[in-house]
Amino acid sequence: MKFAIALFSPPHAPSSRRALRFAEAAVAGGHQIVRLFFYQDGVHSASSNVVCAQDELDLPGEWREFVQAQHLDGVVCIAAALRRGVLNAEEAQRYTRSAANLNLPWELSGLGQLHEATQLADRLVCFGGP
Amino acid sequence: MATLHVLSHSPFTDSRLGSCLRILGSQDALLLCGDAVYALQAGSVQRQALELMPESTALFALDEDVQARGLDLPARLTQVDYCGFVALSCQYDKVNTWL
Protein backbone atom coordinates (compact mmCIF):
# COMPACT_ATOMS: atom_id res chain seq x y z
CA MET A 1 0.00 0.00 0.00
CA LYS A 2 1.12 3.58 -0.66
CA PHE A 3 1.24 5.95 2.31
CA ALA A 4 1.47 9.71 2.53
CA ILE A 5 2.63 10.68 6.02
CA ALA A 6 2.15 14.20 7.38
CA LEU A 7 3.72 15.46 10.59
CA PHE A 8 2.32 18.50 12.42
CA SER A 9 4.11 18.43 15.80
CA PRO A 10 7.58 19.51 16.97
CA PRO A 11 10.35 16.93 17.57
CA HIS A 12 9.87 16.87 21.36
CA ALA A 13 6.18 15.84 21.03
CA PRO A 14 5.56 12.10 21.52
CA SER A 15 3.51 12.14 18.30
CA SER A 16 6.64 13.05 16.37
CA ARG A 17 8.37 9.86 17.53
CA ARG A 18 5.16 7.93 16.82
CA ALA A 19 5.22 9.20 13.23
CA LEU A 20 8.78 7.99 12.72
CA ARG A 21 8.12 4.55 14.24
CA PHE A 22 4.99 4.23 12.08
CA ALA A 23 6.95 5.17 8.95
CA GLU A 24 9.67 2.65 9.83
CA ALA A 25 7.06 -0.08 10.39
CA ALA A 26 5.35 0.75 7.09
CA VAL A 27 8.62 0.40 5.19
CA ALA A 28 9.53 -2.77 7.11
CA GLY A 29 6.13 -4.19 6.17
CA GLY A 30 6.85 -3.72 2.47
CA HIS A 31 4.68 -0.64 2.02
CA GLN A 32 5.69 2.43 0.08
CA ILE A 33 5.87 5.97 1.47
CA VAL A 34 5.15 8.31 -1.43
CA ARG A 35 6.06 11.39 0.58
CA LEU A 36 6.68 12.73 4.06
CA PHE A 37 5.21 16.17 4.49
CA PHE A 38 6.13 18.34 7.48
CA TYR A 39 3.64 21.09 8.29
CA GLN A 40 2.96 23.47 11.20
CA ASP A 41 5.40 22.74 14.07
CA GLY A 42 6.46 19.57 12.24
CA VAL A 43 8.90 21.72 10.26
CA HIS A 44 11.20 21.82 13.32
CA SER A 45 12.02 18.14 12.81
CA ALA A 46 13.77 19.10 9.58
CA SER A 47 16.02 21.63 11.32
CA SER A 48 19.70 20.74 11.41
CA ASN A 49 20.15 23.02 14.42
CA VAL A 50 18.41 20.82 16.99
CA VAL A 51 20.96 19.66 19.57
CA CYS A 52 19.94 16.78 21.84
CA ALA A 53 21.77 15.58 24.94
CA GLN A 54 23.77 12.41 24.22
CA ASP A 55 21.46 10.19 26.24
CA GLU A 56 18.30 11.62 24.66
CA LEU A 57 16.47 10.62 21.53
CA ASP A 58 17.60 12.71 18.56
CA LEU A 59 14.46 12.64 16.42
CA PRO A 60 15.54 15.18 13.79
CA GLY A 61 18.71 13.10 13.35
CA GLU A 62 16.74 9.84 13.14
CA TRP A 63 14.36 11.33 10.58
CA ARG A 64 17.29 12.50 8.46
CA GLU A 65 18.93 9.08 8.53
CA PHE A 66 15.66 7.31 7.78
CA VAL A 67 14.82 9.56 4.82
CA GLN A 68 18.32 9.19 3.41
CA ALA A 69 18.52 5.43 3.92
CA GLN A 70 15.11 4.83 2.32
CA HIS A 71 15.55 7.50 -0.38
CA LEU A 72 12.25 9.08 0.62
CA ASP A 73 10.75 12.31 -0.61
CA GLY A 74 10.88 14.60 2.45
CA VAL A 75 9.03 17.87 1.88
CA VAL A 76 8.79 20.73 4.38
CA CYS A 77 6.07 23.34 3.89
CA ILE A 78 7.86 26.54 2.96
CA ALA A 79 5.32 28.99 4.44
CA ALA A 80 5.14 27.09 7.75
CA ALA A 81 8.95 26.78 7.83
CA LEU A 82 9.73 30.44 7.15
CA ARG A 83 7.24 31.48 9.84
CA ARG A 84 9.12 29.26 12.33
CA GLY A 85 12.68 30.12 11.33
CA VAL A 86 13.50 26.96 9.38
CA LEU A 87 15.34 28.16 6.26
CA ASN A 88 17.54 26.61 3.61
CA ALA A 89 20.52 28.52 2.17
CA GLU A 90 18.46 29.99 -0.65
CA GLU A 91 15.76 31.36 1.66
CA ALA A 92 18.31 32.62 4.19
CA GLN A 93 19.92 34.60 1.40
CA ARG A 94 16.59 35.83 0.03
CA TYR A 95 15.52 37.19 3.43
CA THR A 96 19.06 38.20 4.47
CA ARG A 97 19.12 35.92 7.52
CA SER A 98 22.48 34.98 9.01
CA ALA A 99 22.05 31.20 9.03
CA ALA A 100 20.41 28.36 7.17
CA ASN A 101 19.22 25.34 9.18
CA LEU A 102 17.53 23.21 6.54
CA ASN A 103 19.69 20.95 4.40
CA LEU A 104 19.38 17.81 2.32
CA PRO A 105 17.53 15.45 2.32
CA TRP A 106 14.78 17.99 3.07
CA GLU A 107 13.18 20.09 0.42
CA LEU A 108 11.13 23.27 0.95
CA SER A 109 7.98 23.42 -1.11
CA GLY A 110 4.31 24.39 -1.01
CA LEU A 111 1.10 22.81 0.21
CA GLY A 112 0.48 21.53 -3.31
CA GLN A 113 2.97 18.78 -2.43
CA LEU A 114 0.70 17.60 0.39
CA HIS A 115 -2.26 17.46 -1.98
CA GLU A 116 -0.25 15.68 -4.63
CA ALA A 117 0.89 13.12 -2.05
CA THR A 118 -2.69 12.45 -0.90
CA GLN A 119 -3.68 11.91 -4.54
CA LEU A 120 -0.80 9.47 -5.13
CA ALA A 121 -1.25 7.57 -1.86
CA ASP A 122 -3.82 4.99 -0.82
CA ARG A 123 -3.77 6.37 2.72
CA LEU A 124 -2.95 9.71 4.29
CA VAL A 125 -1.81 9.29 7.89
CA CYS A 126 -1.29 12.44 9.98
CA PHE A 127 0.61 12.76 13.26
CA GLY A 128 0.41 15.69 15.62
CA GLY A 129 -0.63 16.91 19.03
CA PRO A 130 0.90 15.24 22.10
CA MET B 1 -16.17 3.50 4.26
CA ALA B 2 -15.04 2.79 7.79
CA THR B 3 -12.68 5.24 9.48
CA LEU B 4 -9.91 4.60 11.98
CA HIS B 5 -9.98 7.54 14.41
CA VAL B 6 -6.67 8.15 16.15
CA LEU B 7 -6.54 10.12 19.41
CA SER B 8 -3.53 11.19 21.46
CA HIS B 9 -4.77 13.91 23.86
CA SER B 10 -5.71 13.12 27.46
CA PRO B 11 -9.53 12.99 27.60
CA PHE B 12 -9.41 14.60 31.05
CA THR B 13 -8.16 17.93 29.72
CA ASP B 14 -9.40 17.88 26.17
CA SER B 15 -12.68 17.56 24.25
CA ARG B 16 -11.46 15.49 21.29
CA LEU B 17 -12.59 12.10 22.63
CA GLY B 18 -16.07 13.45 23.39
CA SER B 19 -16.40 15.02 19.94
CA CYS B 20 -15.10 11.87 18.29
CA LEU B 21 -17.51 9.57 20.15
CA ARG B 22 -20.46 11.72 19.06
CA ILE B 23 -19.68 11.39 15.36
CA LEU B 24 -18.18 7.89 15.34
CA GLY B 25 -19.81 5.56 12.77
CA SER B 26 -20.88 2.12 13.98
CA GLN B 27 -18.24 0.41 11.79
CA ASP B 28 -15.50 2.91 12.69
CA ALA B 29 -12.68 2.13 15.10
CA LEU B 30 -10.78 4.05 17.77
CA LEU B 31 -7.04 3.84 18.24
CA LEU B 32 -5.80 5.42 21.46
CA CYS B 33 -2.19 6.45 21.73
CA GLY B 34 -0.15 8.82 23.86
CA ASP B 35 -2.12 10.37 26.72
CA ALA B 36 -5.40 9.34 25.07
CA VAL B 37 -4.86 5.86 26.59
CA TYR B 38 -5.75 7.45 29.95
CA ALA B 39 -9.34 7.11 28.69
CA LEU B 40 -8.89 3.43 29.67
CA GLN B 41 -8.38 4.38 33.32
CA ALA B 42 -10.60 2.08 35.39
CA GLY B 43 -13.44 3.83 37.19
CA SER B 44 -13.38 6.90 34.96
CA VAL B 45 -16.31 8.36 33.04
CA GLN B 46 -14.23 8.06 29.87
CA ARG B 47 -13.65 4.34 30.39
CA GLN B 48 -17.39 3.92 30.88
CA ALA B 49 -18.08 5.81 27.63
CA LEU B 50 -15.71 3.49 25.78
CA GLU B 51 -17.37 0.40 27.30
CA LEU B 52 -20.74 1.72 26.10
CA MET B 53 -19.70 1.99 22.45
CA PRO B 54 -21.59 -0.40 20.14
CA GLU B 55 -19.94 -3.81 19.87
CA SER B 56 -19.30 -3.20 16.17
CA THR B 57 -16.94 -0.33 17.08
CA ALA B 58 -13.47 -1.75 17.55
CA LEU B 59 -11.22 -0.32 20.25
CA PHE B 60 -7.44 -0.36 19.91
CA ALA B 61 -4.54 1.11 21.86
CA LEU B 62 -0.87 1.41 21.08
CA ASP B 63 0.87 -1.16 23.30
CA GLU B 64 3.88 0.99 24.23
CA ASP B 65 1.65 3.76 25.59
CA VAL B 66 -0.47 1.34 27.62
CA GLN B 67 2.59 -0.38 29.06
CA ALA B 68 4.32 2.89 29.90
CA ARG B 69 1.30 3.98 31.95
CA GLY B 70 0.57 0.64 33.63
CA LEU B 71 -3.18 0.66 33.00
CA ASP B 72 -5.79 -1.97 33.84
CA LEU B 73 -7.35 -2.79 30.47
CA PRO B 74 -10.95 -3.49 29.43
CA ALA B 75 -11.69 -6.86 27.80
CA ARG B 76 -12.82 -5.31 24.53
CA LEU B 77 -9.50 -3.58 23.95
CA THR B 78 -6.97 -4.91 21.45
CA GLN B 79 -3.39 -3.74 21.84
CA VAL B 80 -1.36 -3.12 18.71
CA ASP B 81 2.31 -2.43 18.05
CA TYR B 82 3.48 -0.23 15.16
CA CYS B 83 3.18 -3.13 12.74
CA GLY B 84 -0.43 -3.51 13.91
CA PHE B 85 -0.99 0.26 13.58
CA VAL B 86 0.15 0.07 9.94
CA ALA B 87 -2.11 -2.95 9.37
CA LEU B 88 -5.12 -1.06 10.81
CA SER B 89 -4.36 1.89 8.52
CA CYS B 90 -4.61 -0.50 5.58
CA GLN B 91 -7.66 -2.33 6.91
CA TYR B 92 -9.77 0.81 7.41
CA ASP B 93 -10.66 3.03 4.44
CA LYS B 94 -9.13 6.13 5.98
CA VAL B 95 -7.30 7.35 9.04
CA ASN B 96 -8.58 10.43 10.86
CA THR B 97 -6.05 11.64 13.39
CA TRP B 98 -7.47 14.25 15.80
CA LEU B 99 -4.41 16.50 15.69
Place this chain on the structure above:
Amino acid sequence: MSKSLLIISRQAPWSGPSAREALDIALAGGAFDLPVGMLFLDDGVFQLSGAQQPASLQQKDLSANLQALPMFGVEALYVSQRSLEERGLHQSSSSLAVELLNDTALTALIDRYDQVITL
Protein backbone atom coordinates in the same frame (compact mmCIF):
# COMPACT_ATOMS: atom_id res chain seq x y z
CA MET C 1 -10.88 10.61 -10.48
CA SER C 2 -9.32 12.81 -7.82
CA LYS C 3 -9.55 11.73 -4.20
CA SER C 4 -11.68 13.99 -2.04
CA LEU C 5 -10.33 15.59 1.13
CA LEU C 6 -12.28 16.89 4.10
CA ILE C 7 -10.54 19.41 6.35
CA ILE C 8 -12.06 19.47 9.84
CA SER C 9 -11.10 22.76 11.44
CA ARG C 10 -11.65 22.77 15.19
CA GLN C 11 -9.38 25.55 16.45
CA ALA C 12 -10.49 29.02 17.49
CA PRO C 13 -9.24 31.74 15.13
CA TRP C 14 -6.91 33.60 17.48
CA SER C 15 -5.25 30.73 19.38
CA GLY C 16 -2.21 30.59 17.07
CA PRO C 17 -1.65 29.82 13.42
CA SER C 18 -3.59 26.54 13.44
CA ALA C 19 -6.90 27.86 12.06
CA ARG C 20 -5.15 29.79 9.30
CA GLU C 21 -2.92 26.84 8.41
CA ALA C 22 -5.97 24.52 8.21
CA LEU C 23 -7.62 27.04 5.90
CA ASP C 24 -4.46 27.22 3.78
CA ILE C 25 -4.67 23.46 3.14
CA ALA C 26 -8.24 23.90 1.89
CA LEU C 27 -7.35 26.91 -0.29
CA ALA C 28 -4.35 25.10 -1.80
CA GLY C 29 -6.56 22.10 -2.62
CA GLY C 30 -9.09 24.39 -4.26
CA ALA C 31 -6.33 26.07 -6.29
CA PHE C 32 -5.41 22.64 -7.68
CA ASP C 33 -9.07 21.95 -8.56
CA LEU C 34 -9.26 19.10 -6.07
CA PRO C 35 -12.52 18.12 -4.38
CA VAL C 36 -11.99 19.67 -0.95
CA GLY C 37 -14.60 20.20 1.74
CA MET C 38 -14.33 22.02 5.03
CA LEU C 39 -16.13 21.34 8.28
CA PHE C 40 -16.09 23.74 11.23
CA LEU C 41 -16.28 21.75 14.45
CA ASP C 42 -15.84 22.50 18.16
CA ASP C 43 -14.01 25.84 18.68
CA GLY C 44 -13.55 26.04 14.89
CA VAL C 45 -17.07 27.51 14.70
CA PHE C 46 -15.72 30.72 16.30
CA GLN C 47 -13.93 31.36 13.00
CA LEU C 48 -17.31 32.02 11.42
CA SER C 49 -18.32 34.87 13.70
CA GLY C 50 -18.96 38.03 11.72
CA ALA C 51 -18.17 40.38 14.60
CA GLN C 52 -14.43 39.81 14.92
CA GLN C 53 -11.81 42.55 15.16
CA PRO C 54 -8.45 40.82 14.62
CA ALA C 55 -6.64 44.15 14.40
CA SER C 56 -6.87 44.45 18.20
CA LEU C 57 -4.52 41.43 18.38
CA GLN C 58 -2.41 42.67 15.46
CA GLN C 59 -3.61 39.71 13.40
CA LYS C 60 -4.60 39.50 9.77
CA ASP C 61 -8.31 39.14 9.06
CA LEU C 62 -9.03 35.41 8.79
CA SER C 63 -12.54 36.04 7.51
CA ALA C 64 -11.12 37.51 4.28
CA ASN C 65 -9.43 34.13 3.66
CA LEU C 66 -12.62 32.30 4.59
CA GLN C 67 -14.53 34.37 2.03
CA ALA C 68 -11.96 33.26 -0.54
CA LEU C 69 -12.95 29.57 -0.16
CA PRO C 70 -15.81 29.64 -2.72
CA MET C 71 -13.64 31.68 -5.11
CA PHE C 72 -11.04 28.89 -4.91
CA GLY C 73 -13.71 26.35 -5.72
CA VAL C 74 -14.13 25.13 -2.13
CA GLU C 75 -17.90 25.27 -1.91
CA ALA C 76 -18.57 22.24 0.28
CA LEU C 77 -18.65 24.09 3.62
CA TYR C 78 -20.23 22.62 6.72
CA VAL C 79 -20.69 23.49 10.36
CA SER C 80 -21.62 21.33 13.34
CA GLN C 81 -25.02 22.32 14.69
CA ARG C 82 -24.06 21.00 18.11
CA SER C 83 -20.82 23.01 18.24
CA LEU C 84 -22.74 26.19 17.37
CA GLU C 85 -25.47 25.53 19.93
CA GLU C 86 -23.00 24.64 22.70
CA ARG C 87 -21.42 28.06 22.19
CA GLY C 88 -24.68 29.99 21.92
CA LEU C 89 -24.06 30.78 18.27
CA HIS C 90 -26.47 30.76 15.35
CA GLN C 91 -25.92 30.02 11.70
CA SER C 92 -27.38 33.46 10.90
CA SER C 93 -24.36 35.18 12.50
CA SER C 94 -21.95 33.28 10.24
CA SER C 95 -19.87 35.36 7.84
CA LEU C 96 -19.86 32.44 5.39
CA ALA C 97 -22.59 30.35 3.75
CA VAL C 98 -22.22 27.00 5.50
CA GLU C 99 -24.47 23.96 5.68
CA LEU C 100 -25.68 23.08 9.17
CA LEU C 101 -25.22 19.40 10.08
CA ASN C 102 -26.28 17.37 13.11
CA ASP C 103 -24.08 14.59 14.55
CA THR C 104 -25.62 11.84 12.38
CA ALA C 105 -25.06 13.94 9.25
CA LEU C 106 -21.45 14.56 10.35
CA THR C 107 -20.82 10.80 10.53
CA ALA C 108 -22.20 10.46 6.98
CA LEU C 109 -20.12 13.44 5.81
CA ILE C 110 -16.83 11.96 7.04
CA ASP C 111 -17.84 8.64 5.52
CA ARG C 112 -18.30 10.26 2.11
CA TYR C 113 -14.78 11.68 1.82
CA ASP C 114 -11.71 9.67 0.80
CA GLN C 115 -9.30 11.41 3.19
CA VAL C 116 -9.68 13.53 6.32
CA ILE C 117 -7.39 15.98 8.11
CA THR C 118 -8.62 17.14 11.53
CA LEU C 119 -6.72 20.16 12.77
